Amino acid sequence: xxxxxxxxxxxxxxxxxxxxxxxxxxxxxxxxxxxxxxxxxxxxxxxxxxxxxxxxxxxxxxxxxxxxxxxxxxxxxxxxxxxxxxxxxxxxxxxxxxxxxxxxxxxxxxxx
Amino acid sequence: xxxxxxxxxxxxxxxxxxxxxxxxxxxxxxxxxxxxxxxxxxxxxxxxxxxxxxxxxxxxxxxxxxxxxxxxxxxxxxxxxxxxxxxxxxxxxxxxxxxxxxxxxxxxxxxxxx
Numbered sequence: 117x118x119x120x121x122x123x124x125x126x127x128x129x130x131x132x133x134x135x136x137x138x139x140x141x142x143x144x145x146x147x148x149x150x151x152x153x154x155x156x157x158x159x160x161x162x163x164x165x166x167x168x169x170x171x172x173x174x175x176x177x178x179x180x181x182x183x184x185x186x187x188x189x190x191x192x193x194x195x196x197x198x199x200x201x202x203x204x205x206x207x208x209x210x211x212x213x214x215x216x217x218x219x220x221x222x223x224x225x226x227x228x
Numbered sequence: 229x230x231x232x233x234x235x236x237x238x239x240x241x242x243x244x245x246x247x248x249x250x251x252x253x254x255x256x257x258x259x260x261x262x263x264x265x266x267x268x269x270x271x272x273x274x275x276x277x278x279x280x281x282x283x284x285x286x287x288x289x290x291x292x293x294x295x296x297x298x299x300x301x302x303x304x305x306x307x308x309x310x311x312x313x314x315x316x317x318x319x320x321x322x323x324x325x326x327x328x329x330x331x332x333x334x335x336x337x338x339x340x341x342x
Binding site: 158172206208210219221222 | 265
């Protein structure tokens with residue numbers, strides 16, 4: 117039973133499209149995150165939600181909008197996709213903010 | 229934002245060799261975490277350190293929390309093929325919201341030469 121699961125695993129789409137990535141965790145954690153990993157493998161935090169409330173919002177374009185319907189789910193919607201959005205996006209969760217994180221296996225987004 | 233610099237950036241070793249890598253910061257950290265990322269997967273926590281000078285082992289892995297609290301070290305003894313991957317250090321610091329958030333190092337990529 118996967119602890120943090122995100123879908124889809126691969127996403128290829130054209131510039132200008134809108135797409136969503138879904139994430140669910142069954143660990144009972146209160147905090148969920150979205151990280152972006154670029155081609156150089158740098159991991160940068162994008163957003164964090166604690167009990168459905170946004171607690172971290174890094175300097176991310178407002179084309180990216182997270183949504184947390186409940187504390188077990190954190191989805192990421194991206195509008196007007198650009199070539200530079202191509203990356204691997206990781207969902208993660210932890211019991212406390214900045215606590216030990218469990219990561220999903222990533223969504224590789226390719227914008228063509 | 230805070231940056232954790234890892235060294236070396238990449239390593240090419242033969243099976244059976246020992247590996248050493250480090251992570252440095254310009255700021256003091258109260259916790260150091262070491263993660264490993266296998267190809268095509270998300271990072272997985274290996275070791276957590278909470279006190280300056282602390283030395284903690286997990287099988288063939290040993291990590292140390294530097295005395296200055298600005299660095300940490302990870303050693304792998306007698307490397308095996310499944311050690312291949314990217315190793316990240318991580319530590320919590322204050323976000324621009326005033327909350328703590330986890331920042332990750334630049335990573336050390338380990339490759340084992342047959």
